[in-house]
Amino acid sequence: MSNADELRRRFLESGSDDDLPIADPHQHFFDIERNYYPWLADEPVQNFRYGNYDAIRRSFLPGDYFRAAGHHKIVKTVLIEGEWNPADPLGELRWVESLQREHGFPHAMSAQAWLDREDVDTVLDAYGRHPLVRGIRHKPTAVARADHADDFVAPGSMRDRTWRDGYAKLRDHRLLFELQVFWWHFNEAAELARDFPETQIVINHTGLPADRSDEGLKGWRNALDVVAREPNVHLKISGICIPGQRWNIEANGRIVRTAIDVFGAQRCSFASNYPVDGVVDRMTDIFDGFKAIAAPYSIADRLALFHDNAVRIYAM
Template identity: 25%
Template sequence: MGQAICKENSMITMSRRRFLKRVSQIAVTGALVSPGRRTCLGSQAGLEAAGALPIVDTHQHLWDLSRIRLTWLRPPLDRSFTPKDYEQASAGLNIVQAVYMEVAVPVDQRQREAEYVLDLCRRGDTVTRAAVLAGSPADDDFMEYAAQYRDNPYVKGFRGSLPVKRMSDEQVIRNLRRLGELGLRFDINVPPSALAEAAQVVDRCPDTRFVLDHCGNADPVAFFPTGRTPPRPAQHPAEQWKRDIARLGAQSNIICKISGIVSRVPETPLPAEDLAPIVNHCLDAFGPDRVVFASDWPVCLRGMSLRDWVQRLQAVVAARPETARRKLFHDNAVRFYGLDAGNNQSG
């Protein structure tokens, strides 16, 4: 692929030294995104930069349709996605570990899903080293189910349906508090309209560690500049999402997964500058120590490949300090999930 060339009007007034410095930054990172400026993506250079940084993928989906059935699959996801497929999709990206994320199997197949992924973790012949299993704190038997995994080193937490109308139920709050007592985490995956209620839940369970999935499911269309024709109406107001994310980010017992946004607009693959407002707001709201990279593969294929998503995110964060980028892509995940930093396997 050819090298992309980006000419910015601001370069006209740059001194020679600043110009050369900027060119060297683009050569190293493959891209540079600053507020109010257009992205310059050098595809090969960007991929090389991504490969140089070890990555922990905190949101990896896998499914084998010969083992489980999934009722929600639609093209291009209506087939099996195996560890071998993931290995091929992530080749060259230096993904050294991955955390499996439950795939919304029917309740009667949760045990089968758990057995499959935990066997995968035990074998250790792929990058999948830990798992977040299916389970909803709104279910009567949630704690009985969760407790069986309290001493399993591979199980890091749970994710399951959390109806907005039940988020403040005493049973839900009680179960989430008990989950924290077991040292397990809970992933919150709700629409932007429910983020305020999610913040209340997090506040009421201060000793439980939470994960906000997919940047709070923000819609990139909501952040399109005035005058640009969107492919469809925005799914939520941008300012309300920003306020709710800021509120969640102010709570120390929740981290944010930088993920999911590329599949929100399947009509067209979004360039880095369309993703930057969401990513940057989350990074600033949660701070450098409470954000983690997540691929959401293969669901990300609704919008773009895993490789393209990594490149775009690298572009958005290229101007941030190297320590912050390393925390985002690797260090925070190792710490938060209690992964073995010496157990890295390049994928």
């Protein structure tokens, strides 16, 4: 019996967080000395949604990840592409493959691809044949909420014909799609899910509910309601840090509970988004927060949210 199986058995008996296995479905590794990540390496630094990110402009490798995880029992992880040099998307796969051979992590990967580029067939073919790759991420073109309209379409967006032609190829390669886009684009996401029902969509970072005003959260909740109607959409609860604040249950509990209320515990997964969320807080505190918010849920639901759903979605 593997360590994950043993922890799972113990947790089902005890319900104790001390026994809870975690499959982290959204984490990153970086080696900035060996590899080129434009957003981490280029100057001048552009502020990111959490503000200044100088603190994470450094290498972050498996040893760093497990030190950050502390007392939490991480048994499997999914590495999400780290905005590696876009001129060489397959280079990141080769590097991650070497990490996996040496450390046993990650257990799966969602790799970089550009669905509207001429190399899409070559790149997706390589990913589809590789045992580590489960999906791809290509952030579609998006706009600020004030600039968005119901009929929005732009090059590289989810309604762009060339982009959609690339997206259609994911089915034949049995690759899922990591969707990272603002929640006001979720009508477009729902259309995408309906038009390509055989392709699994995994929404990144809870739909980016950065506006915590009542009006902002109402819009976010309504957008979740729309996209959750599509059965081939799964939600990762992560990336909900607030700039300038430590991760805290009071601020994030409403976000987590709403997400689970809309999607259900069988269609959500908790994720660290580490080291990126390290701009704001420690990984131990983030997972402690998730565990505290999830405490009222059943043992089966907690196991699904922290482990089983990610293992199923990413075939780990």
